[in-house]
Amino acid sequence: MxxxxxxxxxxxxxxxxxxxxxxxxxxxxxxxxxxxxxxxxxxxxxxxxxxxxxxxxxxxxxxxxxxxxxxxxxxxxPSTHGLDEDLADPAHGPESHAQLEQKRLRLQDAVRALPLTLRQAVTLALEGFSQQEIAAALGISANNVAVRLNRARKALKDALGESA
Structure with missing residues (x-):
């Protein structure tokens, strides 16, 4: 190339x-x-x-x-910085923007706290990859991806609270 x-x-x-x-x-x-x-x-x-x-x-x-x-x-x-600062929606006002930023930072920190195997699967899922694509990217079965995503969702829900 x-x-x-x-x-x-x-x-x-x-x-x-x-x-x-x-x-x-x-x-x-x-x-x-x-x-x-x-x-x-x-x-x-x-x-x-x-x-x-x-x-x-x-x-x-x-x-x-x-x-x-x-x-x-x-x-x-420990995390003190965000993912990409350009991810916030500029259509919202300052208060809404601040709330979205806080949620994004909480999610980012919760994802970083996941075990590596769960973090990999959930990061790709958040990028819009299908379970088959995640399986191909990580070299695991689609069933294993489903298990990892379920465990990651539970861990994120526990870390972020029921309102997440």
Whole structure:
């Protein structure tokens, strides 16, 4: 793959990659480092892509694998920062915007607190991946994905309260 094509691929999946990185790293500077690591891992992995899964699924799998390695390789710090600051809906007023931001931060922190296997599945589900796509991205069965998502939902519901 040429550099221009790779740059286009990174641009096309920038939001997905940013949100996956944010699910693994709270610190913005470390998140940037993780995004660079993900980009390097993608550059190295792309020649091995055989087209058996969608490119988006392949990209997500590489990003999650790199994120998991990142978490395993270092001690996590408590979250003090958000996922992507551009996720809030600008159509709402300041109070509504603040409430949405608080909910988003609570969800983000709750997702980060999940065990790694549950975090991977729920992050992809929040990105709109189907259970089959999640299974392909994580290299597990669709039934295993369903189990992980059910456990993650229960854990998130417990962490966020019944109103979540």
């Amino acid at each position: 040429r550099e221009g094509e790779f740059a286009a691929l990174l641009h096309e999946h920038a939001g997905l990659l940013s949100r996956i990185a944010a699910s693994y790293e709270a610190d913005p500077s470390l998140r940037d480092d993780l995004l660079q690591d993900i980009a390097l891992a993608l550059w190295k992995a792309l020649p091995a892509w055989r087209g058996e899964a969608a490119l988006k699924t392949f990209v997500a799998r590489v990003a999650h694998n790199r994120g998991a390695s990142h978490v395993i390789g270092r001690t996590r710090r």
